[in-house]
Amino acid sequence: MSSLNIAFFSATKTDKNNFSPPLPTEITLHFFEEHLTPKTKNLTQGYDAVCVFVNDQLNAEVINALHQSNIRLILLRCAGFNNVDIKKAFDLGITVLRVPSYSPMAVAEHAAALMLTLNRKTHKAYNRVREGNFSLEGLMGFDLFSKTAGIIGTGRIGRQLIPILKGFGMEVLAYDPNPSTEAEKLGARYVSLETLYQQSQIISLHLPLLPETQHMINARAIAQMPQGVMLINTSRGGLLDTPAVINALKKRHIGYLGIDVYEQEENLFFEDHSEEIIEDDVFERLTTFPNVLITAHQAFFTQEAMTHIRETTLQNALDFKHQHINPVNCVQCES
Numbered sequence: 001m002s003s004l005n006i007a008f009f010s011a012t013k014t015d016k017n018n019f020s021p022p023l024p025t026e027i028t029l030h031f032f033e034e035h036l037t038p039k040t041k042n043l044t045q046g047y048d049a050v051c052v053f054v055n056d057q058l059n060a061e062v063i064n065a066l067h068q069s070n071i072r073l074i075l076l077r078c079a080g081f082n083n084v085d086i087k088k089a090f091d092l093g094i095t096v097l098r099v100p101s102y103s104p105m106a107v108a109e110h111a112a113a114l115m116l117t118l119n120r121k122t123h124k125a126y127n128r129v130r131e132g133n134f135s136l137e138g139l140m141g142f143d144l145f146s147k148t149a150g151i152i153g154t155g156r157i158g159r160q161l162i163p164i165l166k167g168f169g170m171e172v173l174a175y176d177p178n179p180s181t182e183a184e185k186l187g188a189r190y191v192s193l194e195t196l197y198q199q200s201q202i203i204s205l206h207l208p209l210l211p212e213t214q215h216m217i218n219a220r221a222i223a224q225m226p227q228g229v230m231l232i233n234t235s236r237g238g239l240l241d242t243p244a245v246i247n248a249l250k251k252r253h254i255g256y257l258g259i260d261v262y263e264q265e266e267n268l269f270f271e272d273h274s275e276e277i278i279e280d281d282v283f284e285r286l287t288t289f290p291n292v293l294i295t296a297h298q299a300f301f302t303q304e305a306m307t308h309i310r311e312t313t314l315q316n317a318l319d320f321k322h323q324h325i326n327p328v329n330c331v332q333c334e335s
């Protein structure tokens with residue numbers, strides 16, 4: 001039986017290790033370090049499928065090129081699919097399979113790590129102590145106990161965060177257009193978005209980037225939040241109107257910002273740019289604030305999640321080849 005020839009884009013060293021042999025005999029992977037974009041679309045010629053990640057850009061132009069190359073399968077090694085023109089793929093008969101849930105715990109735990117680090121400034125204390133500076137000046141935090149956290153989006157990840165925050169003794173408010181009884185059982189209380197903004201000292205975003213959620217954290221939303229609010233975003237950078245957030249940081253309205261995602265991250269994240277001049281002035285401004293903590297899209301990055309990504313992606317490829325797709329992993333089956 002001929003093997004399914006897959007062009008694997010945005011391949012890092014970690015990806016190559018994670019997808020190293022033994023592979024199923026019916027699957028061949030060819031690694032490309034490049035992102036799949038309109039500029040690199042011609043690299044897909046001669047393959048049966050593409051395997052992509054969060055910062056590949058599968059817009060209509062790229063999907064048309066895939067179709068012309070006779071590619072009928074897009075394998076996403078992630079859960080989010082905001083970077084794929086799903087309708088175009090559907091219209092052209094291209095199946096899009098993803099890994100809907102590789103480790104919601106990993107992302108929820110990373111959100112908690114950002115909160116704790118920003119609050120207790122352990123990243124600064126680490127450096128100070130190593131330099132023989134044992135001063136506590138500037139390191140004061142606040143008790144999480146009895147404070148209120150607001151979780152926007154109580155899907156797989158948002159729900160995992162509830163017991164973590166309850167464990168600190170926090171009150172947990174939630175907003176989701178599709179409330180879950182499980183979230184309520186875990187101790188979250190659903191409120192309007194307005195109430196969540198007004199009453200939460202910490203706000204954590206766990207909803208998808210959609211046309212209607214793009215830039216939802218804008219000047220109007222921030223104005224409703226309490227002075228000194230902590231904002232955590234491990235979902236997608238486009239949820240924030242970043243210039244409005246920078247403005248609120250300058251006015252001390254946002255007291256802490258922890259982000260694992262950034263709207264223009266595809267030009268930066270997952271690569272070493274340490275020897276270059278970074279030209280993104282908005283990103284560079286963010287890095288200058290002492291109360292901003294940025295990680296480079298690593299919330300998912302645990303051993304368990306990587307194993308799950310490998311297993312589900314390879315199974316998705318085999319399922320497609322044998323024409324019995326798992327509807328849970330099929331993006332178009334959902335829409």
Ligand code: NAD
Nearest residue numbers: 080153154155156157158176178206207208234235299300
């Ligand atoms: P999910 O689909 O299980 O849950 C998303 C929830 O958001 C759903 O309950 C949905 O009803 C809700 N929602 C939709 N529109 C909303 C709105 N306007 N306001 C409030 N809630 C809304 O998704 P998930 O697995 O929990 O993932 C959440 C997001 O996390 C993903 O969309 C992805 O962008 C991001 N993510 C990031 C990483 C990372 O490494 N940083 C890893 C995985 C996922």
